[in-house]
Amino acid sequence: MTPKVSSPDSSLPAGPVTRFAPSPSGHLHVGGARTALFCWAFANGRNGTFLLRIEDTDQKRSSDAASIGFLNDLDWLGIHWNEGPAFTRPDGTALGGGAHGPYFQSERADTYNRYIEQLIRDGHAYHAFDTPEELDAKRKASLATKTPYRYDRAALQLSPAEVDAHLRAGTPAVVRCRVPAGPIVIKDEILGEATIPAGEVDDFVIRKVDGFPTYHFAVVVDDELMGVTHVLRAQEHFTNTAKHMVLQDALGFRRPTYAHLPLIFNPDGSKMSKRDKDKTLRAAVQQKGLTEPPADLGGAITAEAWKAWFGDKNKQLDFDIAAKLAAILDVTLPEINVDDFRRSGYLPSVVCNFLALNGWSPGENIEKFDLEFLKARFDLSRVQKTPAKFDRVKLLSFNCDAITSMAREEFLRLSIAHGEQFHPAFLKKLTREQFAMLAGASHERSKTLDELFRNNRWVTAADGALTWDDSKNVRKAMLEGTPPGIERLRGLQPTLTALADWSPAALEAAVKLFADANTGGNLGMAAQPLRVAVTGGTVSPPIFDTLAILGKESSLVRISRCLAHFGS
RNA sequence: GGCCCUAUCGUCUAGCCUGGUCUAGGACACCUCCCUUUCACGGAGGUAACAGGGGUUCGAAUCCCCUUAGGGUCACCA
Numbered sequence: 001m002t003p004k005v006s007s008p009d010s011s012l013p014a015g016p017v018t019r020f021a022p023s024p025s026g027h028l029h030v031g032g033a034r035t036a037l038f039c040w041a042f043a044n045g046r047n048g049t050f051l052l053r054i055e056d057t058d059q060k061r062s063s064d065a066a067s068i069g070f071l072n073d074l075d076w077l078g079i080h081w082n083e084g085p086a087f088t089r090p091d092g093t094a095l096g097g098g099a100h101g102p103y104f105q106s107e108r109a110d111t112y113n114r115y116i117e118q119l120i121r122d123g124h125a126y127h128a129f130d131t132p133e134e135l136d137a138k139r140k141a142s143l144a145t146k147t148p149y150r151y152d153r154a155a156l157q158l159s160p161a162e163v164d165a166h167l168r169a170g171t172p173a174v175v176r177c178r179v180p181a182g183p184i185v186i187k188d189e190i191l192g193e194a195t196i197p198a199g200e201v202d203d204f205v206i207r208k209v210d211g212f213p214t215y216h217f218a219v220v221v222d223d224e225l226m227g228v229t230h231v232l233r234a235q236e237h238f239t240n241t242a243k244h245m246v247l248q249d250a251l252g253f254r255r256p257t258y259a260h261l262p263l264i265f266n267p268d269g270s271k272m273s274k275r276d277k278d279k280t281l282r283a284a285v286q287q288k289g290l291t292e293p294p295a296d297l298g299g300a301i302t303a304e305a306w307k308a309w310f311g312d313k314n315k316q317l318d319f320d321i322a323a324k325l326a327a328i329l330d331v332t333l334p335e336i337n338v339d340d341f342r343r344s345g346y347l348p349s350v351v352c353n354f355l356a357l358n359g360w361s362p363g364e365n366i367e368k369f370d371l372e373f374l375k376a377r378f379d380l381s382r383v384q385k386t387p388a389k390f391d392r393v394k395l396l397s398f399n400c401d402a403i404t405s406m407a408r409e410e411f412l413r414l415s416i417a418h419g420e421q422f423h424p425a426f427l428k429k430l431t432r433e434q435f436a437m438l439a440g441a442s443h444e445r446s447k448t449l450d451e452l453f454r455n456n457r458w459v460t461a462a463d464g465a466l467t468w469d470d471s472k473n474v475r476k477a478m479l480e481g482t483p484p485g486i487e488r489l490r491g492l493q494p495t496l497t498a499l500a501d502w503s504p505a506a507l508e509a510a511v512k513l514f515a516d517a518n519t520g521g522n523l524g525m526a527a528q529p530l531r532v533a534v535t536g537g538t539v540s541p542p543i544f545d546t547l548a549i550l551g552k553e554s555s556l557v558r559i560s561r562c563l564a565h566f567g568s
Numbered sequence: 569g570g571c572c573c574u575a576u577c578g579u580c581u582a583g584c585c586u587g588g589u590c591u592a593g594g595a596c597a598c599c600u601c602c603c604u605u606u607c608a609c610g611g612a613g614g615u616a617a618c619a620g621g622g623g624u625u626c627g628a629a630u631c632c633c634c635u636u637a638g639g640g641u642c643a644c645c646a
Contacts, residue, residue, distance in 0.1 A: 023646045058645055132644070139643090148570045148642070174644055191573065200571055200642085208644040215646045239572060239641045260573090263639075267579070354580090357595090361581055365594045384581080387639060391579050394596040404609065445608040455607080477606085511605090527605035539607045 015048025016229045016257075020074075020081070021219065023055040024067035027337035030272065030390060031234060031264045033077060034355040038261060039232045040079045041356075041371075041378035051226055052084030052096070055219070056106045057212045067104075071095075073338040077348045078371055083226075100226040105218050112213040115221050115251060116175055116206060124250035125206060127173045128155035129166050150202040151176070175207040177217075177247060184242040189259040189380045191235075196242045204243055216243045224253040232380075235260040235387075259380050262359045263387040272390065277333045278309075278316050284329040285310060296328045297321065335392065345418060345450030346395070350402045354395045358388040368398070400447040411446075412439045418449040426453050429460040437549045441541035458535035459549060463557040466536045468565055473538040477528040478566050485529030486566045491518060492526060493559055502552040504544035511544070533562035 018039040022032050036052075043050040052074070054067050071087045074080075075095065083098030102108060119125035135151075142149035155176065158166070166173065184196045206217035213221070223231065238260045248255055266272050293299075293306040300321050301309075309315045317325065323343075326333045335341045341351050349370055357367060361384075362377050369377075403411065416435070419427040427435065438459060442452045458466070468474055478485040492514055499510050511526055519525040527543040534555050540546045547555050 021646090025646080055646060061645075128644095130644095135644085143569090146569060150642090172644095186572090188573095194572055197571070202642090205644050210644080212644090214644070219646090234640095235573080236640055237646090240646095242572095260640095262574090265639090269638080357580060359580095363582060365582070367581085367595055381585095386574055388581090389579060391596065394580065397596055400609080444610095447608080451608095473606090515605090522605085524605040531606060535606095537606090541607085543605060 015046040016043055017049045017051060017227050018043040018230045018232055019051040019053055019223065019226065019228050021053045021055045021222075021233075022070055023058065023061070023215075024063065024070060025058070025061040026066060027339055028070050028073040029337055030341075030355060033073070033079070033338050033351070034264060034358060035232065035234055035261055036074060036079050037077070037352055037355055037374070038360070038378065038383075040081075041374045042230060042232060042380070043082070045375040045378055048229075049082045049227075050080075051098070051100070051228065052081035052103065053222060053226070054085060054104045055215065056104055057215065057218055059106075059210060059212065069339070073342075076342060077338060077352055079352070105222065106212070108218070108222070109211065109213075111225065112207070112218060112221055113211075116213070116217070119177070119206075119250055120175065122250070123178065125175050125177050126155060127163055127167065128176045128203075128205075129158075129171050129173050130154060131172075150199070151204075153203060172209045174205045174209055176203040177206050177243070177250065179203050179243075179246050180249075184245055186238070186241045186245065187258065188238070188241075189257060190383045191238065191260055191385060194238075196239070201242050201246065206247070216240065217247065220244050220247040220251070220253065223256055224248070224251070228256050230257045230259065232259045232261060235263055259383065262384050264358050265387055265389050267389050267391060269389065272336055275314070275316065276336060277322055279313075280331060280333055281317065281322060281325055281329065282310060282313075284331045285325075288329065294325070294328050297324060300324065343422060343450070345448030346399050347402050347414075347449070350395070350399045354398050358390060359384045368401070396447055403446050403449070404444050408440060408443060411443045412436055414449055415439045415452055419453060422450070423453040426460055434459070434549055434551075437545065438541070441545035441549065445541070455539065456541075458537065458540060461536070463554050463561070466558055466561065468532065468536055468562065474532055477532045477538055478562075481525070485525070485532070486563065488518065488526055489529040489533055489559065490563055490567075492530065493556075493563070496552075496559070497556060499552070502548060502555075504542075504548045507544040507547050530559075534558045 020032075020036040020039045022028065022036075028036075040050045042048070052071075054070075056067065067085070071085060075087065075089065080095055083100065084096045084103045086094065086096040088094045096103075116125065120127070138152065139149045155163075156178075179201050181198050183198045184201065186194045186196065188194070204216060205214050207213050222228075241258055241260075245255065247253075264272065266276070291307075292303055293301050301317075309317055316322075322333065332344065333340065335344050335346075338351070342348075352371055352374070353369060356369075356374050356378075360378065360382055361367075362369065362373070363382065406414075412435075416427070416439075419435075430438065438456060439452060442456065446452055468478075478489075492511070495510055495514055496507075499506065511530070512523065515521055515523050515526045528538065531540055531543050531546065532538060534540075534546060534550055541549075550558070
């Protein structure tokens with residue numbers, strides 16, 4: 001009465017079926033994104049199906065919000081699933097669905113239990129009543145004698161009557177898989193063959209006390225039922241494959257093709273971790289000598305909590321607080337999750353491109369490519385066996401290339417979209433024309449979409465609120481030289497005041513004329529004091545664009561305030 | 569520690585399967601110079617690697633063995 005094997009779905013395309021099966025704890029990590037990308041490319045390049053499944057069997061860790069976040073990240077990257085959880089975008093278009101649902105493992109308990117009962121009946125699995133404490137003690141004992149711990153099959157000593165009594169009495173029980181003796185040979189498309197010696201795999205748990213299947217069991221059942229033909233996953237699962245093979249044999253399932261992908265690490269070889277963000281923040285806090293939470297945080301964190309966080313390397317700040325603090329301290333948090341890269345102004349196409357390059361290469365000295373290319377060319381045989389260290393600097397360089405080589409209008413469009421999402425206040429302070437001018441002037445010097453907003457705060461500052469610090473560069477521009485910059489600025493003031501046409505070209509002509517007469521044609525000697533006067537700093541887009549974006553009125557107000565500031 | 573996997577510039581990698589064309593190619597980073605009104609961009613050069621040791625072979629980055637180093641895994645997490 002229990003179906004042994006689900007019959008293959010005739011509606012399925014002929015190509016391979018791959019799946020990405022994240023557990024919804026936290027955000028989508030770059031490593032996960034890369035796995036999804038390869039799964040997507042492999043299936044779609046072969047007329048196959050890329051399936052998404054949410055592995056939320058861990059009740060303690062799963063949350064709905066997290067799984068939604070995943071879907072957004074994947075969609076943003078352009079990694080669209082042919083089958084899986086239904087997902088509706090803000091614009092109403094949708095993704096997902098399919099005949100093999102539900103795609104949340106937490107909703108598939110009945111299915112798993114059916115197969116678990118089958119295994120118990122067939123003698124491939126059994127109930128075990130060991131308490132976590134007992135197991136822990138045995139594990140510790142093994143550690144002490146330096147012998148590897150293997151489950152001792154204590155539960156197998158129980159008679160059927162005793163097992164029955166336990167079950168009737170409601171003794172907490174797990175179900176374990178009875179692993180047959182003998183070596184297990186894992187075949188992998190990337191790593192080749194590996195033999196796990198007999199006795200290495202012990203009787204692992206397939207159903208937890210809470211009634212949920214473990215990962216190992218759920219994955220095997222779902223892959224079979226969903227028609228998965230190719231399992232592409234991270235290398236950390238390589239050894240686990242033996243367990244999955246044992247289960248497939250016991251259940252009479254066919255064996256999918258396995259391909260274990262190399263891991264992605266930080267440049268220093270450590271695992272990428274959310275803690276890296278707090279590390280950056282602590283360093284910045286330390287540097288500025290902040291002992292209290294900054295007032296700009298608006299009391300989002302108490303003084304005690306602040307102290308506790310600062311003193312404990314393992315404590316993590318709430319996401320929003322961390323982001324706010326980063327803005328206040330003017331530091332960029334290291335990007336860990338896909339969403340971090342989005343926030344930082346990376347293009348999804350670049351992230352995909354770069355991700356693919358970590359662990360795969362098309363050869364022929366080709367490095368820059370899009371999803372279509374990846375889809376057409378991705379091949380398991382060119383996947384690297386060794387872990388890659390994630391080089392954010394190279395990613396930044398790729399992003400810069402992509403941004404500077406796109407059309408002006410495209411940059412403007414993407415900048416507005418980025419601003420609406422992450423810098424709405426900035427956007428609101430500018431007219432459309434002003435923003436378009438700013439984008440035009442920033443385009444060729446933008447490495448990310450975010451830089452336009454981060455590096456041009458001078459635009460949104462109120463004319464009366466602009467201040468000048470006494471940094472070395474500012475002093476050099478305003479007070480050094482003969483005559484000093486402040487005098488050149490004073491000389492320039494009447495010219496600019498009298499200027500009717502405030503366009504970059506007219507401004508340039510006027511300032512050039514001034515420079516020819518007063519600085520021996522050295523434009524820089526006139527431009528730098530001007531820049532400092534209207535932006536408060538020494539860095540901005542080309543000076544004539546800067547002035548034009550600001551407009552005549554603002555520019556002149558700032559210039560006279562600057563003269564007053566440095567003139568006294 | 570047991571078991572499994574891996575090893576080319578600082579980093580991502582090409583070449584390895586099917587030994588000679590490899591005095592090992594590309595990219596990012598770095599250094600020098602050029603361009604330049606700041607910051608960037610851009611242009612031209614340059615430094616930089618086959619982990620070590622044994623084999624096999626006329627010949628090895630490429631095949632084999634050992635050593636070393638790195639990684640993964642040994643949960644009622646996935």
